[in-house]
Amino acid sequence: LFPDLGPYKHAPARAFPLTSPLGMDQLPRQKHLKTKRKPFQLNVMVVGESGLGKSTFMNTLFCTDLNDTSVPKVPQDTKTVDITPVHFELEEEGVKLNLCLIDTPGFGDRLDRKEDVKPILEYIDKQYAAYYDAERSSEFRRGIIDTRVHACLYFISPTGHSLKDLDVETLKELSTQVSVIPVIAKGDTMTDEEKVLFKKRILEDLEHYNIPIYPHAYPDDDRDDMEETLKHVPFAVMGSDSLVDLPNGEKVRGRAYRWGTVEVENPAHCDMVHLRELLIIQCLHELADLSHHHHYHGYRTRLLRQDGRAESFMRCDEQYDEEMEKLKTGHDQAMSQREEKMRQQFVELVQTTEDDIRRRERELQEKRDKMMSDLEEQQKQIALLEQELNQKLTIR
Numbered sequence: 065l066f067p068d069l070g071p072y073k074h075a076p077a078r079a080f081p082l083t084s085p086l087g088m089d090q091l092p093r094q095k096h097l098k099t100k101r102k103p104f105q106l107n108v109m110v111v112g113e114s115g116l117g118k119s120t121f122m123n124t125l126f127c128t129d130l131n132d133t134s135v136p137k138v139p140q141d142t143k144t145v146d147i148t149p150v151h152f153e154l155e156e157e158g159v160k161l162n163l164c165l166i167d168t169p170g171f172g173d174r175l176d177r178k179e180d181v182k183p184i185l186e187y188i189d190k191q192y193a194a195y196y197d198a199e200r201s202s203e204f205r206r207g208i209i210d211t212r213v214h215a216c217l218y219f220i221s222p223t224g225h226s227l228k229d230l231d232v233e234t235l236k237e238l239s240t241q242v243s244v245i246p247v248i249a250k251g252d253t254m255t256d257e258e259k260v261l262f263k264k265r266i267l268e269d270l271e272h273y274n275i276p277i278y279p280h281a282y283p284d285d286d287r288d289d290m291e292e293t294l295k296h297v298p299f300a301v302m303g304s305d306s307l308v309d310l311p312n313g314e315k316v317r318g319r320a321y322r323w324g325t326v327e328v329e330n331p332a333h334c335d336m337v338h339l340r341e342l343l344i345i346q347c348l349h350e351l352a353d354l355s356h357h358h359h360y361h362g363y364r365t366r367l368l369r370q371d372g373r374a375e376s377f378m379r380c381d382e383q384y385d386e387e388m389e390k391l392k393t394g395h396d397q398a399m400s401q402r403e404e405k406m407r408q409q410f411v412e413l414v415q416t417t418e419d420d421i422r423r424r425e426r427e428l429q430e431k432r433d434k435m436m437s438d439l440e441e442q443q444k445q446i447a448l449l450e451q452e453l454n455q456k457l458t459i460r
């Protein structure tokens with residue numbers, strides 16, 4: 065019934081030009097340098113009813129035209145959710161981001177809407193399973209391609225009321241398996257007052273139904289610089305694929321209405337910049353860490369519980385994590401040593417080549433000097449012969 069939702073190990077990625085800066089180069093220096101060698105991997109899933117502006121928003125969020133390679137958004141067979149991961153390589157000031165967007169068109173289109181979340185959960189689990197298998201195979205040494213969902217953006221319809229049943233049920237399920245970031249779709253259709261009220265209602269609902277959302281449900285001491293961003297959760301976002309004219313003649317991405325223009329990059333109009341900052345600058349690493357240490361850990365526990373091995377697994381789990389960490393550190397160290405060795409070999413090669421060139425230069429110089437002195441000697445001999453000849457001619 066469902067399409068094959070297996071891991072997409074060899075899916076081709078495409079390099080995409082950014083239409084405006086994303087801010088990836090603002091990452092802390094060390095991490096920035098690290099990524100110059102190894103690109104970040106960010107796997108973002110978008111879930112929400114059709115027509116809420118998910119595709120338009122993702123284009124706007126990552127300042128690129130993701131439509132170029134999109135597979136058809138609305139599935140022909142609306143009985144199921146068509147999950148479509150698409151890969152992109154973004155680069156800014158030498159910082160590379162491997163971005164995988166996982167769209168879920170068709171979600172909420174069925175009569176029995178609750179069924180729509182199943183293939184999504186199944187997809188998420190399959191990525192954990194693929195990672196689990198890869199950790200135990202030779203692939204581990206070559207570096208695992210992480211296809212696990214790091215963040216799930218859940219689009220809430222801008223009704224202004226409370227969360228719908230479908231939202232509550234889906235959010236409950238999703239939040240047990242991934243870090244869910246709720247967003248209010250088409251924020252431009254609400255007034256500022258409506259947005260404030262709606263956000264308050266959503267947060268109350270989430271608390272009431274005990275639904276953990278990111279970042280609130282995953283406290284971290286290291287979030288001093290995020291106070292401003294956190295105030296805006298759930299982010300009221302909007303998307304646009306066209307530029308509009310401002311009264312000062314400037315062209316900006318936004319939506320034009322009879323009463324004025326709503327700009328996507330303007331924090332006073334829309335929370336997109338805050339969400340982008342959270343995803344790309346502030347929490348990129350945290351999301352990947354959470355996906356590994358929290359959600360993937362949960363997956364392994366579930367897996368072993370099914371096998372009836374949960375108890376022993378719980379006991380061994382810390383040890384397992386430590387061993388995995390040790391293996392990874394060992395692998396990283398081996399890679400660094402190999403890199404250092406190659407670097408030294410290269411330096412030695414350059415040095416030897418330079419020495420060789422210098423020696424050849426010296427030899428050539430000596431040869432030239434010798435030829436010059438031979439020439440001078442020959443010139444002297446000719447001059448003497450000339451002199452002798454002249455003398456003989458004068459005597460005659």
Ligand code: GDP
Nearest residue numbers: 114115116117118119120250251252301302303
């Ligand atoms: P998806 O099915 O969720 O991927 O939705 P689309 O991105 O295809 O957008 C559906 C429709 O909503 C299109 O006509 C878009 O132009 C429009 N749309 C997209 N984003 C916004 C938005 O932020 N505000 C408004 N008012 N309309 C939007």
